[in-house]
Amino acid sequence: MANIVIGTAGHIDHGKTTLIKALTGIETDTTKEEKKRGMSINLGFAYLDLPNNKRVGIVDVPGHEKFIKNMVAGLPGINLVLLVIDAAEGIMPQTKEHIDILTLLGIRDFLIVLTKVDTVDPELKELVIEDIRDQLADTPLADAELIETDAVTGTGIKELLTKIQARSEEVQERSESGLARLNVDRVFSVKGFGTVVTGTLLDGSINIGDDLYLYPSEKKTRVRNIQVHETDVKNAQSGQRTALNLANIATDDIKRGDVLSVSEKLEDTWMLDVKVTCLPEVVGGIGLWDRVRLLIGTREVMARTVPLGIDWIGPGEEGFLQLRLEEQVAVKERDRFILRSYSPMQTIAGGEVLDAAPHKHRRFKVEILESLKAKEEGSLDELITDFLINKKQPFTNEKALLEYLGVAKEELQPILVEMEAEGRVIKTKAGYLAQASYQKLADRATEILSVYHKQYRLRFGMPLEEFRSRMRGILAEKEISALIALMKETLVKEANDKLALVDFNVSFNKYQQIAKEKIEQTLAKNGYTPAKKEELFELDKNAEEVLEALNGDSVVFLTHEYVLLGKIFDQAVNLIREYITENNQMTLGDFRDLTKSSRKSSMLILEYMDKQEITKRVENYRVLGKMS
Template sequence: MANIVIGTAGHIDHGKTTLIKALTGIETDTTKEEKKRGMSINLGFAYLDLPNDKRVGIVDVPGHEKFIKNMVAGLPGINLVLLVIDAAEGIMPQTKEHIDILTLLGIRDFLIVLTKVDTVDPDLKELVVEDIREQLADTPLAEADLIETDAVSGTGINELLAKIQEHSEEAQERSANGSARLNVDRVFSVKGFGTVITGTLLDGAINAGDEMYVYPSGKKTRVRNIQVHETDVKSAQPGQRTALNLANLSTDEIQRGDVLSLSEKLEATWMLDVKVSCLPEVEGGIGLWDRVRLLVGTREVMARTVPIGVDWIGPGEEGFLQLRLEEQVAVKERDHFILRAYSPMQTIAGGEVLDAAPHKHRRFKAEIIESLKAKEEGSLDELIADFLNNKKQPFTKAKELQEYLGVDQEELQQVLAEMISDKRVLETKAGYLAQARYQKLAAQATEILSAYHKQYRLRFGMPLEEFRSRMRGNLAEKEISALIVLLKAAAVKEANDKIALQEFEVVFNKYQQTAKEKIEQTLANSGYTPVKKEELAELDKNAEEVLEALNGESVIFLTHEYVLLGKVFAQAVNAIQNYIGEHGQMTLGDFRDVTDSSRKSSMLILEYMDKQGITKRVENYRVLG
């Protein structure tokens, strides 16, 4: 059975707190100010033991207009909402706003709880019920069960408990995949324990001892202890109301509205790309640069609206916005939010985050609009493609995709396998790469190498380290290595620590060919005695340029100064392999005798072989590398 959290909603004085006390025995108005004023100011928390012994969390959210932001803060992670309505008063303006907020936040599971029924005339109660059904006819609450209760006399309490149990059994189990994430709604200090925070665990699981990150600050902390419903536990699961005792963090370093996550890759952002639904009764809709209050998670921040693809979003309409924030937030794609007017403070819209860390874009750019549509409506493969094509880093690990999409690992791997088979995605040791991103990187590599070949027509290719440096940009070293592997399959060739386009070939004119022959003949005549580069350069006016072209091909640069003919070097390698194969090892003197060369020449050749890994020096002799 799933872990569920129940929220209450309704107008001030309609009996939410009293109802929860009747259900649970817990008083959720905890502060002196709340008791004095007779209203919930902050979020109140309780838990309820159902007849089937299932324990569920309850969040009593404030009903007064001034405390709407606290109400919204309590709603993330809620499965079921009890809409509380006074039998004597019926639906009030705040009740309607609560319904709007709940609907905009994507909540669809409701119970309507009529309170104080024993205090009103039965005929009046029937009129109120009829009015409630009429006013809720075009809302998600149209078919919701209505339970008549009186918390003082106990009327309907058992029936309400049975209905809550029925809903809890139907609730879907939340996946524990992905990194744990919790919106902080309370922060306080407990003597002898230190900093304690509370919130509803939205994603993943938390274990005692886990290291977590506070966003947007990025501070690091450790979970010292976990409580769920006032009971110490070793781990908390998605959907549970959770209290965490945190180490290495003071109450000044974390606050309500912060996000606590196991992931170190959650991004703090100044912008959000969102899909919004504007309420029908909002005068003027949402225009360019309107100042609004963004309520997301447990945060309230001021923001400016930038409609995308349209001039404005009218009353009752849906559309895309980029929100430019006045403070950073840390959210994830598919998180819900509410927008309220700056003044007067009324709810105007709500929706879903499509991109949690976008760049600024032009308002009418077609590709941006298409990307947002894909994020809103796309199938899993379209969402994967959009993420791979638009994220800053071209290569993406499976874990990063899973955290972003919040899907089961098996389902993700199945879709990725299909995309790889269709060649829409490439799989490498450094991660997954969209085909379109690869084509851009391949074009960049081709441009770099083409320019090099044009400048150095007689060189086999660009030194590999230079190529890596030119391609680096947003790529890590292991990603460049993975890219080179892909390029070698179709576009480039690599040899002797140099890289070139596959179609590129060094072509000598007749003068350069003459210089080539002079160089190779001189080196052949010299045998195992390396020749200085400067001596070879004096053979012909084209010799220096041609010598560079021959490097790694028909000639070997043992050092920056000494050169050996490639065929001679190959003979030397063959000789030493045969000798060590027979004798087990070879000294410098042995090599000198075998090749009939000088000590200096032998040393130059053997040291180069050591660098290439052909041989390995052990004390005063060599073995095969």
């Protein structure tokens, strides 16, 4: 009979740990923190003696979202999963994510275990079961058997044991071929014995006295003792939960995520060629150079995605990726993995390793169906263009290009200079931008401004902050500034913190022209005394919209309430510059005397000049500011 490992999965507090204790008598929540919280944090391990005297391993994986990576670590080597669902709550969001992860990891053998059934009304229980079947209808669990249990009263526990035994007899014996390999999930020290590690043996077999090599450090160790289900054995076989007592190595030399193998030539890699399935609900799919979390074996490493043969992998689609890793891993072909988004952390895809040590591919020069071998070499400038156009973020710095291409800076720089001279690439303060990408961004920006001009025909342009807010979903602040700088060469103009298309001009009809003249004449008579907007609105029924259009042109808005004629303001600026140049400073009283205006009017004008950095207030006087 095959070696069997059973996993439990499900939402927090749905009773996984209690169920395992009822089946085995073993408490898998072992740490003080786990007992305090009432939930599994790390992987819990137990074993179960079936009625036919077969002993099977059980892995209790954490149910809380924060411990998803611990859950994934427990799944390699699992043959059967008990999906645990509380009879009072039914399927929860984390239950769904667990199902996604299990399915993506290739697990297809499930038993649905409904827990706490004696604590709910029979009618409610039936409704929950009906809802479970509805929600699982389009998943591999659609036809899974459902067993009703209550770990406290003992309801259904014997039936569950019988079902587990029947399933265990159907599992095929694992092949003992291949070099033994174990992903380390726990490391600890036992007094009198030394370093102990645990994990599921994925390939081959291990015997007492075998030499093992630790990856990625490549340190050599020796197997002093082996335990399977807390029993000393002479060897461990593929598929068994195993504890190894190791000689000649300290606990500080090993960490969770390391790999032990009898092979001294297991290759560490920075890249993986993989086949992935993207979950249907993933917004945006998987694109070029997305930063993701790769969960493989007992490791979590950051990686960048490079779609092969396609631009991107859409929601619900399958495709090939090359993963560019930020840390090396030691894995093998056919190992399963999960991809989670960088932030917020959500499961987005999963799949299988096709090549555990590939070379860097040319994305669209690769024959995907023939073992992902390069069909022909692409030139460096083609790779640069492809990268700049297809990655989600349009602007790219030199560091990202070097990481992606894997070339030296001395090789990259001349190509970029040549591409810039030919107009295919634009260099900005925010990074490099493909000409095609710039055109798309410029078209988007032009559309935004065009719609604004049609809606507000008498305004010079869109407030700069409003334009930035419209572009923030696409670009970062620094990138928006770079885009505006590029567009100002030919497409847009900027004045008074407003942005407009270069060919747009405010045009007044004859009625609006009359209102304009009334406003300007009134402000001219006021001189250095600012006028309230409401007073100007009374001059003409068109005055309100016309005054808004004059803002930044012939009229200066000192505050949201007071305005001044632009020519008068310019005169005030000249007066101040001449006075301070001659006297080194100016007081509020000095300005009031120069302009023969009131203290309030002088204060309004000077405070606006302070904001524009024409002047700078120092104690009770002013000096010239940066803009003078």
